[in-house]
Amino acid sequence: MGLPVVIFALALTTVAMALDNGLMRTPPMGWLAWERYRCDIDCDNDPKNCISETLFRDMADRLAEDGWRELGYTYVNIDDCWSSKKRDGKGRLQPDPKRFPGGIPELARYVHDRGLLLGIYGDLGTFTCMGYPGTTLDNIETDAQTFADWGIDMLKFDGCYSNATEQEKGYPLMSKALNATGRPIGYSCSWPAYQGGLPPKVNYTQLGEICNLWRNYGDIQDSWDSVLNIVDWFFNHQDILQTTAGPGRWNDPDMLVIGDFGLSLDQSRSQMALWAIMAAPLFMSNDLRTLNSEARTILQNKAVIAINQDKMGVQGRRLLKEKSEIEVFWRPLSNSDSALVFFSRRSDMPYRYTTSLGKLNYKAGSYKVYDVFSEKLMPGLSDTTDFTVSINPSGVVMWYISPLVPLSFRQNYRVSSLHGGLELPFPL
Numbered sequence: 001m002g003l004p005v006v007i008f009a010l011a012l013t014t015v016a017m018a019l020d021n022g023l024m025r026t027p028p029m030g031w032l033a034w035e036r037y038r039c040d041i042d043c044d045n046d047p048k049n050c051i052s053e054t055l056f057r058d059m060a061d062r063l064a065e066d067g068w069r070e071l072g073y074t075y076v077n078i079d080d081c082w083s084s085k086k087r088d089g090k091g092r093l094q095p096d097p098k099r100f101p102g103g104i105p106e107l108a109r110y111v112h113d114r115g116l117l118l119g120i121y122g123d124l125g126t127f128t129c130m131g132y133p134g135t136t137l138d139n140i141e142t143d144a145q146t147f148a149d150w151g152i153d154m155l156k157f158d159g160c161y162s163n164a165t166e167q168e169k170g171y172p173l174m175s176k177a178l179n180a181t182g183r184p185i186g187y188s189c190s191w192p193a194y195q196g197g198l199p200p201k202v203n204y205t206q207l208g209e210i211c212n213l214w215r216n217y218g219d220i221q222d223s224w225d226s227v228l229n230i231v232d233w234f235f236n237h238q239d240i241l242q243t244t245a246g247p248g249r250w251n252d253p254d255m256l257v258i259g260d261f262g263l264s265l266d267q268s269r270s271q272m273a274l275w276a277i278m279a280a281p282l283f284m285s286n287d288l289r290t291l292n293s294e295a296r297t298i299l300q301n302k303a304v305i306a307i308n309q310d311k312m313g314v315q316g317r318r319l320l321k322e323k324s325e326i327e328v329f330w331r332p333l334s335n336s337d338s339a340l341v342f343f344s345r346r347s348d349m350p351y352r353y354t355t356s357l358g359k360l361n362y363k364a365g366s367y368k369v370y371d372v373f374s375e376k377l378m379p380g381l382s383d384t385t386d387f388t389v390s391i392n393p394s395g396v397v398m399w400y401i402s403p404l405v406p407l408s409f410r411q412n413y414r415v416s417s418l419h420g421g422l423e424l425p426f427p428l
């Protein structure tokens, strides 16, 4: 039973159904305000951190100047609390005039001038979650057109203050309305999170046809408990979720909180590794102005980004949950490559875990192994050879694995199309 073959067949069956706006063929990457900045509107007392055009300009500067953009982190995304409490005279949403004095089109220009994209937030319902004007069914076309007129590139469409019937109408309607503007706008739907995230209430076939990404589950918080809770939910439901993802259509376990206050260094690597295995959108919610170098190194690790951005777009799986509290995750990649994550849920000391690639369903042969976080290359590992990895408590060891056969004997992918066009830190 060759596990890789089974998964490849699944990948082929999902290819045709993505939303037809040409966007997000690999998981979107960038920055999103919510987890770190919430609804801080107190610009008088907290001018650096309040939701204002200054915050988004600052983050755009950092993304453009500190090497993020080149790695794929291109979206600068606004969340709730950006708008005025009242629509304008023509019934259109408008930004808070004190906090966004230049207006959204000017902010979009600022972001675009730096080679970046601007995302905004709306909410299907009478109010946004924080009580700002929502988008009721009769406002959908107006709001889609306003966002397009402003030069917006992505919409996160939340679902507070609407019921299931309205959501069933509103999420597809917004998809149509965005398309009708003629401007390609990435579409993030919070719909499944409001319906428990699982069939039969959630129709993932339909979601893939109308949204580029969707929030399946609750909001992430700045804590390891929250990260673990999300990881468990996504992998406990992997049989349902895995096949719904693919180019242009992604499950979204929510933002990266690496560089904030709640995660240790090992836990930060774990979040990055597991989000890459899940083919998750990578939206950082942190302060790029003051980010420490450990967090930066993890978030800018080229091998883990290459795994996340793999062109085949197949979401990975948990293969094993050991009694020792070690879990093994696996994701197939283009070109017969793959990624493995060895994750420890222990809380005592580094655990020495012994296995072999054969035991993890790898085909007979030799493999080149690159350790993603220690950045060491192991030249040849046979499927039958036992190896031992030492995994820190709440940490990971992550491997990028290539079969040791010449590229021409593998699959017919063009080398230039591999790995999201990123240059890998090791030779293929």
Ligand SMILES: *[C@@H]1O[C@H](CO)[C@@H](O)[C@H](O)[C@H]1NC(C)=O
Residues within 6 Å of the ligand: 020, 021, 022, 178, 179, 180, 181, 182, 183, 184, 185
């Ligand atoms: C709108 O949908 C059509 C048909 O699916 C597609 O060809 C077109 O590219 C879409 N346009 C935008 C702007 O999303």
Ligand SMILES: *[C@@H]1O[C@H](CO)[C@@H](O)[C@H](O)[C@H]1NC(C)=O
Residues within 6 Å of the ligand: 163, 164, 165, 166
């Ligand atoms: C949902 O809200 C609408 C009002 O927008 C109402 O007419 C409808 O009865 C509600 N449906 C349910 C199932 O509560």
Ligand SMILES: *[C@@H]1O[C@H](CO)[C@@H](O)[C@H](O)[C@H]1NC(C)=O
Residues within 6 Å of the ligand: 203, 204, 205, 206, 209
């Ligand atoms: C789910 O959505 C798809 C595509 O819109 C549709 O063909 C299918 O009938 C739906 N499934 C259910 C169970 O409603």
